[in-house]
Amino acid sequence: MRKSLLSLAVLSALVAPSFASAAEEAAEAAVTKEAEPTWTLSSNIGLVSDYYVRGVSQSWHKPALQGGVDLTHSSGFYTGIWGSSISPNTFPDASLEIDAYAGYNGSISAIEGLGYTVGAIGYFYPN
Structure with a gap:
């Protein structure tokens, strides 16, 4: 059980930044799309x-x-x-x-x- 919790914690730590990164990229894309140069x-x-x-x-x-x-x-x-x-x-x-x-x-x-x-x-x- 201890190994499972430790593995889950390590996996969560590795996966969380990729979700945050994807959210940041989506926000940047939305800002870039709105700010198209005339x-x-x-x-x-x-x-x-x-x-x-x-x-x-x-x-x-x-x-x-x-x-x-x-x-x-x-x-x-x-x-x-x-x-x-x-x-x-x-x-x-x-x-x-x-x-x-x-x-x-x-x-x-x-x-x-x-x-x-x-x-x-x-x-x-x-x-």
């Missing part, structure tokens, strides 16, 4: 072997450095900027392409799964 900022960077657009090498068949930053809102609004190194052989006096864009993503509640995007984009070549 704005999200993301970025990307890459080194590519050749930058092609519509079948034309923008980097004159050489590597290009590319990167961008995107800002999105939970309402569906988005904006961003992206850039790439390019060759002056493709665009005289330019060594950089900058793309700026903004728009809105939405859905049509009357038809499940149907969405839309309205946006604008501009391509800029400094110099």
Whole structure:
């Protein structure tokens, strides 16, 4: 009997923290779910072997450095900027392409799964 009580006490001591841990994780998940950010900022960077657009090498068949930053809102609004190194052989006096864009993503509640995007984009070549 003494061994059974001792075993039960040891098992209880080992199991109790896992119940407490699970309860804490559930509480943290509830707080995290409620506190979803309305704005999200993301970025990307890459080194590519050749930058092609519509079948034309923008980097004159050489590597290009590319990167961008995107800002999105939970309402569906988005904006961003992206850039790439390019060759002056493709665009005289330019060594950089900058793309700026903004728009809105939405859905049509009357038809499940149907969405839309309205946006604008501009391509800029400094110099």
